[in-house]
Amino acid sequence: MKAIVCPRYGGPEVLEFRDVPMPAPAVDEVRVKVMATSVTSGDSRMRAARFPPGLGLIARPFLGWRGPRQPILGTEVAGVVDAVGAGVTRYRPGDAVMAFPGGAMGCHAEYRCVAEAGPIAPKPEGLSFAKAATLCFGGSTALHFLDVAAVAPGDRVLVIGASGAVGSALVQLARHRGAHITAVCSARNADLVRDLGAEAVIDYATTDFLGDPGAYNVIVETAGSITTRDALPLLRPYGRFVAIAAGLPDMLATIGAPGREGRRVIAGPATETPEHVQQLADLAASGVLRPVVDGSYAFDAIAAAHAYVDTGRKRGSVAILLDPAAQG
Ligand SMILES: NC(=O)c1ccc[n+]([C@@H]2O[C@H](COP(=O)([O-])OP(=O)(O)OC[C@H]3O[C@@H](n4cnc5c(N)ncnc54)[C@H](OP(=O)(O)O)[C@@H]3O)[C@@H](O)[C@H]2O)c1
Secondary structure, three states, rough: OOEOOOOOOOHHHHOOOOOEOOOOOOOOEEEEEEEEEEEEHHHHHHHOOOOOOOOOHHHHHHHHHOOOOOOOOOOOOOOOEEEHHHOOOOOOOOOEEEEEEEHHHOOOEOEEEEOOOOOOEEOOOOOOOHHHOOHHHHHHHHHHHHHHOOOOOHHHHEOOOOOOOHHHHHHHHHOOOOEEEEEEEEEHHHHHHHHOOOEEEEEEEOOOOOOOOOOOEEEEEEOOOOHHHHHHHHHEEEEEEEOOOOOOHHHHHOOOOOOOOEEEEEEEEOEEEEHHHHHHHHHHHOOOOOOOOOEEEEHHHHHHHHHHHHOOOEEEEEEOOOHHHHHO
16 A cells, blocks of 8 residues: 655654555454545654753653654544454444544555544544544543643633644533633634634734733643743632643642642643544534634645645644545
């Protein structure tokens, strides 16, 4: 099969369109013929070894010294089951599915095997393969941090980086929980985030949002633009600063007892669960979660998609189409 291989860390030009062995499903696995996948900020970071501040030396022994240990990047897919292991009971060839191998990656390929009890769910009818293939990276991260931060009805939530893959999911899902959302983004994305459910929008280029002490129950930072020191004064008592794009200093701030008046910092990798995938499929099927797809690229043009994601300016997600019909 064809796959996009990242043999070493570097710019988008290191990616190679190669023939690799076709995977065979294990007894408990389904093999998905990939219709669409995505290039996420995670793929871009991994390809470039652009790890959050302070984490490079910690990450490389696990993820690979000179290049990714898993050379086929890609965290999420949507496609059609084309083969199943002997023990599989829930899926049959021909089923349309979405899957989120997440940190295990390996999705930038024509086929990807996934355990039937793993991060896979039927694709919602009415959702294109391209949209289904972009639900999980941002969506699963948003679900994880909304749960850990216990976002509740009436909470005033500031989402910094509201127009990205994680931010656009967060705005919608926090709003669905009954929170009041203030979104931070640039002026060109103001209408988008309002449409997703933000009641107030702050343009970070023209407005200093650090001058509003005690305004929020929860601050979610996906752009890496403010630190714990900036965020804590903006929180109400028992407020939570969720540093999704955190480097080592914010992660260290999570250790120990809550700070003054119960304020605390939440950071670290999001937990990826099979339940998230089914939850996201259900939320999309019911119209609560609308995937924001910035644009799509052909499989053999994936380097151009990486170059765009590298800019840090994408809106929502970028889809990769292995079959033109995936656009839907
Ligand atoms: N902890 C975890 O487990 C976890 C999981 C997933 C992702 N992450 C991290 O979370 C971060 C966000 O991921 P993502 O996929 O959502 O990124 P993304 O889609 O690439 O984010 C792009 C968006 O960020 C906005 N942006 C850029 N600079 C900004 C600023 N200073 N203030 C506000 N918005 C800004 C851009 O809007 P404008 O063009 O309008 O500026 C753009 O829409 C990444 O650092 C990623 O590594 C962490």
